[in-house]
């Protein structure tokens with residue numbers, strides 16, 4: 001068993017007063033749990049206001065000076081950049097989007113999703129130092145002012161919604177349900193909606209009470225961002241669409257019709273928003 | 276002229292149904308009937324390179340496709356050449372069971388290929404591979420080469436001499452930065468993909484050079500690979516559940532019934 005861990009936890013700074021953001025607090029807790037078992041120390045660095053390049057250079061300096069042998073970063077867009085960037089400077093291996101970090105033999109073990117989330121791998125490192133970004137229970141993207149990540153209800157559209165106009169109609173449903181609007185990747189790629197709305201392995205990972213997937217086929221990559229929702233509802237014309245294997249509730253049908261029916265039964269604000 | 280390297284990995288088509296994936300002996304992953312493709316974000320990088328290059332007699336850039344792996348597939352390489360690459364430089368490696376997760380070794384090999392190119396101003400690659408979903412090779416490569424790095428680009432334009440302008444996705448939205456060259460830029464899908472290729476482009480591709488190097492031809496210290504992370508287990512999580520299909524006289528009626536069922540289930 002590994003006998004000592006000198007861990008440097010890195011994050012962007014929180015709201016001030018030395019507070020760290022919630023995602024970093026989770027990474028810090030994981031680091032402290034490891035050190036309480038195998039011994040060693042935990043340092044924290046919040047390279048403030050700097051570019052990602054400056055952050056990584058500073059972290060690399062800290063590693064050399066403080067003889068750290070494990071750098072932990074929360075797996076946000078920021079962390080997904082800074083972790084391998086720091087590893088690149090140090091010439092260390094790097095693993096991203098990891099969970100279940102533990103000590104084993106001379107190194108560490110952790111889990112990570114492969115093939116878009118269709119498979120989960122267990123990975124073991126050797127004795128060499130490394131940089132790891134950890135998934136946390138916090139939403140993975142924090143685009144400013146966006147309610148998607150904390151929303152209790154989400155209405156998401158896919159390629160099947162057909163265009164920006166379709167998303168306009170979907171926004172009415174979202175409003176009626178008190179839900180945030182989201183998207184699979186193709187509508188973002190096509191510019192129908194901003195990239196900030198993308199849910200999935202390369203977008204936001206959300207955990208709402210209700211997730212309504214409209215015109216979304218149910219690829220593993222999309223699923224990776226929403227399968228933890230309490231109630232998944234699918235609306236799709238194709239009865240064989242994969243989404244029906246992951247949803248709790250489904251309607252097979254033309255989405256504009258189904259959504260019109262839903263709006264028939266939803267509170268009046270929606271009717272006002274509609275016209 | 277801008278010298279561009281595009282690093283592209285060959286992977287099982289990630290758009291194929293996930294239930295076809297099988298974990299075999301030595302944790303190798305197979306999917307029967309599923310073709311290999313260039314990892315989609317790497318194809319986006321190729322598209323970005325092709326756009327910088329432009330068409331016609333006097334291209335603005337020269338594009339070399341770099342790939343590392345056990346089975347470089349001629350049809351995929353030809354397609355890349357038809358999509359805007361001027362040549363292919365591939366490194367054939369031994370099959371690497373369990374090494375699926377070691378981006379550092381891959382980055383070192385790509386660095387050797389970049390060295391083989393001679394001059395290189397801009398290295399483009401996908402923001403992450405479709406199989407490992409790691410996103411480490413581009414940044415590690417920048418570190419090894421000691422050059423600048425920009426991640427998750429959604430737009431790249433040639434700017435003044437020795438610079439490119441990059442739109443990148445950040446937590447605060449899209450920001451535009453000037454990036455001095457040489458640099459590594461990782462590319463996201465918003466850039467677009469190369470799309471289908473036509474016959475004339477394929478015919479022209481057949482006249483472009485494909486050079487496949489064996490590992491022994493490059494001065495690579497493979498022993499360092501032993502330090503990297505190794506995959507020790509690989510399982511298929513169970514994500515499926517039974518879906519209750521809500522019906523009605525027509526789709527609109529089903530929509531009305533759906534609202535009632537949602538209320539019962541999720542409150």
Ligand SMILES: Cc1cc2nc3c(=O)[nH]c(=O)nc-3n(C[C@H](O)[C@H](O)[C@H](O)COP(=O)(O)OP(=O)(O)OC[C@H]3O[C@@H](n4cnc5c(N)ncnc54)[C@H](O)[C@@H]3O)c2cc1C
Pocket residue numbers: 116157158159160161183184185186187198199200201202203214215216217218219220221222225235236237238241253254255256289290315316403404405
């Ligand atoms: C490395 C990698 C990362 C990726 N990351 C992500 C990610 O983070 N998020 C993501 O979403 N994707 C991601 N993808 C893409 C993913 O593989 C799929 O291509 C994508 O999720 C498909 O989006 P979709 O379901 O909207 O489109 P499609 O698969 O085209 O599905 C459209 C659906 O709409 C239905 N439809 C059509 N018309 C109607 C109608 N009138 N009414 C009702 N239904 C209709 C169709 O039956 C179909 O099922 C990634 C891919 C790769 C390779």
